[in-house]
Amino acid sequence: MKLWGGRFTKETNQLVHNFNASLSFDQKFFKQDIEGSIAHVTMLAKQGIISEEEKDLIISGLSGIMEDIINGSLIIDEEHEDIHSFVEAHLIERIGDPGKKLHTGRSRNDQVALDMKLYIRDEISEIDELVKNLLITLHRIMKENTQTFMPGFTHLQKAQPVTLAHHFGAYFEMFKRDRSRLSDISKRMNLSPLGSGALAGTTYPLDRNLTAELLGFDGPTLNSMDSVSDRDYLIELLSALSTIMMHLSRFSEEIIIWNSNEYRFVELDDAYSTGSSIMPQKKNPDIAELVRGKTGRVYGALVSILTTMKGLPLAYNKDMQEDKELTFDAIDTVKGCLALFNGMVATMKFQKNYMENSAKNGFTNATDAADYLVNKGVPFRDAHGIVGQLVLYCIEKDIALEEMSLEEFKNISPVFEQDIYDAISMETCVNKRNTIGAPGVEAMKQVIQINEEYLKA
Numbered sequence: 001m002k003l004w005g006g007r008f009t010k011e012t013n014q015l016v017h018n019f020n021a022s023l024s025f026d027q028k029f030f031k032q033d034i035e036g037s038i039a040h041v042t043m044l045a046k047q048g049i050i051s052e053e054e055k056d057l058i059i060s061g062l063s064g065i066m067e068d069i070i071n072g073s074l075i076i077d078e079e080h081e082d083i084h085s086f087v088e089a090h091l092i093e094r095i096g097d098p099g100k101k102l103h104t105g106r107s108r109n110d111q112v113a114l115d116m117k118l119y120i121r122d123e124i125s126e127i128d129e130l131v132k133n134l135l136i137t138l139h140r141i142m143k144e145n146t147q148t149f150m151p152g153f154t155h156l157q158k159a160q161p162v163t164l165a166h167h168f169g170a171y172f173e174m175f176k177r178d179r180s181r182l183s184d185i186s187k188r189m190n191l192s193p194l195g196s197g198a199l200a201g202t203t204y205p206l207d208r209n210l211t212a213e214l215l216g217f218d219g220p221t222l223n224s225m226d227s228v229s230d231r232d233y234l235i236e237l238l239s240a241l242s243t244i245m246m247h248l249s250r251f252s253e254e255i256i257i258w259n260s261n262e263y264r265f266v267e268l269d270d271a272y273s274t275g276s277s278i279m280p281q282k283k284n285p286d287i288a289e290l291v292r293g294k295t296g297r298v299y300g301a302l303v304s305i306l307t308t309m310k311g312l313p314l315a316y317n318k319d320m321q322e323d324k325e326l327t328f329d330a331i332d333t334v335k336g337c338l339a340l341f342n343g344m345v346a347t348m349k350f351q352k353n354y355m356e357n358s359a360k361n362g363f364t365n366a367t368d369a370a371d372y373l374v375n376k377g378v379p380f381r382d383a384h385g386i387v388g389q390l391v392l393y394c395i396e397k398d399i400a401l402e403e404m405s406l407e408e409f410k411n412i413s414p415v416f417e418q419d420i421y422d423a424i425s426m427e428t429c430v431n432k433r434n435t436i437g438a439p440g441v442e443a444m445k446q447v448i449q450i451n452e453e454y455l456k457a
């Protein structure tokens, strides 16, 4: 049953077996393991290392194992050490001696490096698809809300008016960068380690270019020691996933704030919120809170693998088996969070009146009042001081700037005329800001058009 019993005189201690085994988690890539083996024997036969008949027998045996695992008739039991041992043992059981040739010119070190890369490559495209779906939702909301005014914040203090389209556009850019990070990783990692052997290649005339091609890689890796001990792509992936989670977490935090009784900018759909067992009035943003909370878990995986790798001498060391569980958990976490977050955002209602009132009641047009004075020839620093006085006056009277009478304006500075009201209206404040990237409706429309092309590509 073991792949390596020959030089041992005693049975493995059961606890050692349990501690050492990885089958409970590496069975996740049984398909990739079998696909890799099929490519390997195809190449072995082509190179004359095994016969055509042996190759055909092995491939049909492997395909049968794959089918049976999928249809549930072959259960992956825990007595084997890992998925590689499991598949090989079952192959030999099914086809006899030819099965013993499967592992010719191969080590579990290059095999596991291959399996993990194949698995991760598929997962990256699934994650990318989920991020893209979220972008499609954001894009729709942006198109619908180029004139939905709301306060923009700095220090969580109302700063200047923006629009909902502009605010969501910020997240659109973040998730766009996330996708570009994923695509960089896919490109960089797409070299095949198969054929690197344990660490020093093999004496067989393997065609590494052929297996690389059969498995959809851009080519073989160029150093066999590096091939079996490189986990950079997992570190890069966990870093990219951590960044996705950081973005989701910031967005979640905003949704939690916006959904609070004090803000009421949004109302979460009933299907995406939860209640309290004691307080009947409660409707809680648990999904957003959980996404925010799960961010720590993904960061943990990144720090864990960085720490695992930091002291490892070349080449393969068993420590590297620790690359799997946390990576799998991080991937599942991110996929779950992306899907739920998308559903939550897609169904939530925007309370535009609350957003707009909030923008009106926080002096978010103060900068524009100062700019008004500058346009009438007042130096900016003086204008800043004058508007400061206006704000102080309004705070005392508990009114907004635009609620002051012209006389009151003129009492503070004679430069003010009737056109001040138009200059500090919400529409003017937002729509005058039309440099690319700004919230003005013209600038926003350009960006939305660019995003539209991006989503189509």
Ligand code: ARG
Residues within 6 Å of the ligand: 022, 026, 082, 108, 109, 112, 316, 318, 320, 321
């Ligand atoms: N389960 C092992 C891992 O995940 C497979 C490679 C084992 N290689 C070895 N030399 N023990 O890393």
